[in-house]
Amino acid sequence: MAYVATRGGERAIEQAERLFRQDLGAIDAARVESIQKTMPYLIDRVMGEASLYSEELAALALAQTGGELSEAVLVLRAWRTTQPRIAIARPVQQDELLTQRRISAAFKDIPGGQILGPTLDYSHRVLATDVLEGKPFTPPAVDAAARPAPSRQPSLANWQRQQGLVAPVNVNAVAPEDIPDFTREPLLFPASRAHRLQSLARAETGGVLALGYSAMRGYGNAHPTVNELRLGEAEVVVRHPRGTEFSAGRVRVSQAEVTSKEKGGYLELGFAATFGWNEVKVIAAATLDLNSAEAPVGSAVHEEFYLYHTESVEASGFCIHFKLPHYVTFQSVLDAMRDAKATKAAADITPVETRQTEPAE
Amino acid sequence: MSLASLTKPWAATSYGFLDASAKRELRRKMLKAISVPGCQMPYASREVPMARGWGTGGLQVTLTLVNPNSSVKVIDQGADDGVNAASIRRFISRVSGASETWDTLAASIVQSRHRVPEEVMGEDQVLVLQVPNPEPLRGVEPNISVARQMHADADYGKLWLTLYEQIVRKGRIMQGAAYPSMVNGRHVMTPSPIPRWDVPKLNMARHLTFLSAGREKRLFAVPPFTRVEPLVFSDRPYRVEDHADLTCRRSNVSGFFMNELPIDGGGSAFEVSDSNLGIKAIRQAEGAPAEIGKTWYRNGEFSA
Amino acid sequence: MLTIAPPDLPELRANATFEALMWALARPGDSREMPEAGLAAIIDTLVDLECSVFADEPGLRAHAAATAALVTDDVGSADHVFLTSLEGAETQLERLRCGSALYPDDGATLVAMVQHGRGQRVRLSGPGVDGTVALTLAVSPAFWAMRAILCAYPEGFDMLLVDGRSVIGIPRSTQVEVL
Structure with missing residues (x-):
């Protein structure tokens, strides 16, 4: 045809x-x-x-x-x-994590010690061009520490709570199956803290960084101090239908806690965690979390703003959808414009800009 | 109880792609959407193997409805063979075993982006419109929570004001597609970016319409025999696109919504936007059997 | 890359049941046929882990519990209410969830066994009805009076009235006039 x-x-x-x-x-x-x-x-x-x-x-x-x-x-x-949810894992406590790296910028030393772990932080970022000239790079062996760091490290915030620096935890006992699951229910505002942190956990790294960075530069109301940054492995502990709890395996996780200033006699903490080791993302995300409380509506640190705009699949999908044909909507706009022009030519109305009322479709 | 009783035998994917719990959530929300016409119902909106903004909301509704006896038509800009329409239709038939059709009259489900077909849809048909932005208030209130409160209060003053300002400044309402419309006298909805030409087709229709925004996670519905009234002032009647007198250069049909094609040396040619209507007209002209159903517009005039 | 098995029986049953429920609510007063009689298939079609269910009969409660839904004794906290009889249920149902103007979808779905074609004659109008439609349902005027008080549109609850395999829907948007 x-x-x-x-x-x-x-x-x-x-x-x-x-x-x-x-x-x-x-x-x-x-x-x-x-x-x-x-x-x-x-x-x-x-x-x-x-x-x-x-x-x-x-x-x-x-x-x-x-x-x-x-x-x-x-x-x-x-x-x-396409995958069913068959079990709900036990929440992970900080001091249970098998910790490979854990640092604090808030104190010179902390209980349990500053554990650098694997990092490029203090390296010189030099491109290893020798490799291209046929000289493979073989990393030098690591010298074992005289005293190995313990594999589990206490939570710094817990120490701060004992000192009265951080507000006591409001333990509200929620059964694991009652923790809201962001992937199974719509995100509504104001978001529950669980939804906010889950959404940040799967947010797009670059997007979280851009908005978190805007807060750090001064568009937020809180400048972060890294209270604790941690890379580790968490056991995924699930319950067998017969009642036994067992570890189904380990996942690499990152966590960041940032703090800024006093509120109500205590330091405020912002928090973020995600699957995998991704320090930039959790620091930026924790900064957004920290800034949320007093954020003006419509600002980059307002939760509705940053949660919607750092959602990777939605943002990238909508961006590329503008490649799809839009000639029907365009035709509709042209029709109104031509008619308005014709009417104006007839009546010679002085042109005034109207603001666009149609958001992108 | 064993672990096995909680799950199911392994399969690469579920029938119709969505798993059973995703379908149940959609069913619950679709029933609520029918019960409160035009009101945006939030839903979790699962990821599907297509980018957000490419019809994932419509697709989730279609995948919930579809079964092997369904007959599915998918159009983009009115055309069955648009690249994305073809891709969505192929996906639906692949994961559901439903048959594919281009014929509006033969479809049990019509999934569409930006158009309502020109042939009148019947009482056992479902129209699924893909919705990029479900919020008619977005242009006057970008914050979704504030906008929601405005819907709760039936507070549409800001929207009326912008329409009024357009009349004052431009001499007419400048809204192109996605014309905001009052549903059942209570909720203002966007009919999705269909041209103004198509909005009257939703008013007191015989078919059921779902509108679903996958990226924005909202779905709403217009049941049959439900009032859908474009927001207009009583002394400024609603105006559809001025296409009544245009003729399709391929099929010779006229009085339907057209695509404008710029031609060398200036000027424009036109082709009917509902591509299968054009194909049917060409077939008829060639003497082949092709039934054109009753159309919503006759001689360029809407006559429900 | 993608191989899809044909639908299994539970999938087909849920799909067909939903289609009946959907058209029932889209065309208030119209009777639709479900693939099987009773309320169990409706539970399987709509309810799971995310739902809270009230039911007036032990078998239905057990059936709902098996879907992992929270089974509650409090009508006011249930999003789905399954009743084998509407008789004298008015007082209990006064606590039925009706949602809010902000979130009308929080209004409950009430599924009840009610004889069609017997009892009180009513006239329906509103979305889904071409003009008006009259029908007879074994639902008392007292119930309709209670519904009229609770359903302050867009708040309200939505009804699916089941008689054997037939289902009639009455969403909150329907005006019910007792004749």
Whole structure:
């Protein structure tokens, strides 16, 4: 038919996808394994944004999207949709984490000690061009510490609570199954704290950084001090239907607590945590959390603003949807504009700018 | 009880892609949406294998409704063969076994972006409109919580004021597509970015319409025989696009919403936007059997 | 990359049940056929972990509990209420959840066994009804009076009245006139 010939829709999309996949070449288990082994921080970032902890699936998503991050996250989130929720894990306490890195900027030393762990913080960021000249880089061996750090570290905030610096915890005993699940219910405002932290946990790293950074630069009302930053591994403890609790495995997690100033006689704390090791994200997210309380509506640190605008899949999807044809809506706008111009030419009304009332569709 | 009793045998994905709990949530919200026409119902909105903003809200509603006996039509800008329409239709049939159709009359479900078909939809048909922005107040109130309160209070003064300002400044209401409309005399909704031409098709219709925004996680509905009234002042009647006198250069039909195609050397040509209506007209002209149903517009005039 | 199995029986049953419920509410007063009689299939179609359920019969309570829904003795905290009889239920149902103008969707769904074609004659109008429609339902004038007080639109509750395999829907948007 005439219409098919002019648009050729089905065939064109098929071939366009083939072209993309052909450029990436064959994907086999070895490629997936290599990505998983060599890019742990990328895998962590993707797992965090996908809210799906599986290094293997994250590596597969990266392989099949060629590292297009928003596509990789989308493909994992969509896969997640098809999976049933069969158990609810026990909440993780800070002092139970197998801690590899834990630092505080608020004190020179802290109970349990400053544990640097693996970091590039103090390295010189020099590109290892020697590798390209045929001289492989072999990392020098790590000298074991004379006294190994304990694998579990106390919570600094707990020490601060004992000192009366931080408000006592308002323990409200919520059964794990009653913790609201952001992926199963709509986000409504004001958001519950659980929803806010869950949404930040899977927010887009760059988006959280941009908005968190705007708060740090002065568009927020609180300048963060890193109270505690922690990279560790958490046991996923679930309950068997017979009642036994057991660990189903471990996940890498990051946590940040930031503080700023006194409120009501106590230091305020902002908090964030996510799957995987991703320090920039949790510091920026904790800064947003810290700033939320007094945020003016519509500002970058207002929770409705930052939660909506750091949602990776929604933001990237809407952005790329502007590539879709919009000629019907455009035609509708043209019609009103032509008619208004014709009327104006007839009546010679002085032009006045009206503000746009139609947001992007 | 065992772990196995809590879950199900492993399958790569569920029937219709969405798992059973996602479908149940949508069903609950779809019933509430019917019960309060035009009121935006929040839902969790699962990720589907398509980017947000590309019809994921409509898709979730369709996937909840679909079964192997369904017949599904998907259009984008009125066309069945638009790239995204083709992609969505193929996905739906792949995960549900439903049959695909281009014929409005043969479809049990019509999923659409930006158009309502020109042929009148019947009482057992469901129209699923993809909605980019479900909030008609977004232009006057970007904060979603404040806007929600305005709906609760039926406080539409700001919206009326902008429409009035447009008349004062431009001599007419400048709203293009997505014309804000009062549903059942209580909730103002966006009919999704359909042209003004299509809004009357939702008023006191025989079919059921769902409007679903996956990215913004809101869905709403217009049941059959429900009032959908564009916001207009009594002395400034509602005006649809001035397309009544245009003729399609391919199919020769006229009196329907058209696509404008700029042509070399200036001027424009027109093609009917409801592409399958055009195809049917061409077939009829060629002497092939092709039933064109009753249309909402006749000779360019709306006549429900 | 994607292989989809055909729907299994529970999926088909829930899909067909929902279709009946959807059209029942979309066309108040119209009777729709469900694939099976009774309330159990409706529970399976609508209710799960996220819901709280009140039911007036032990079998239904057990059925609802098996979906992992929270089964409550308090009508006022249930989002889904399943009753095998509406007779004399007015006082209890005065506590039925009606949502708020902000969140009308918090209004409850009331599913009840009610004989169709017997009892009180009523006339319905509103969305979904072409003009008006009259029908007879075994629902007392006292119940309709209670409903009129509770349903301050858009607040209110939505009803699915089941007789065997037939279901009639009366959403909160419907005006009910007792004849």
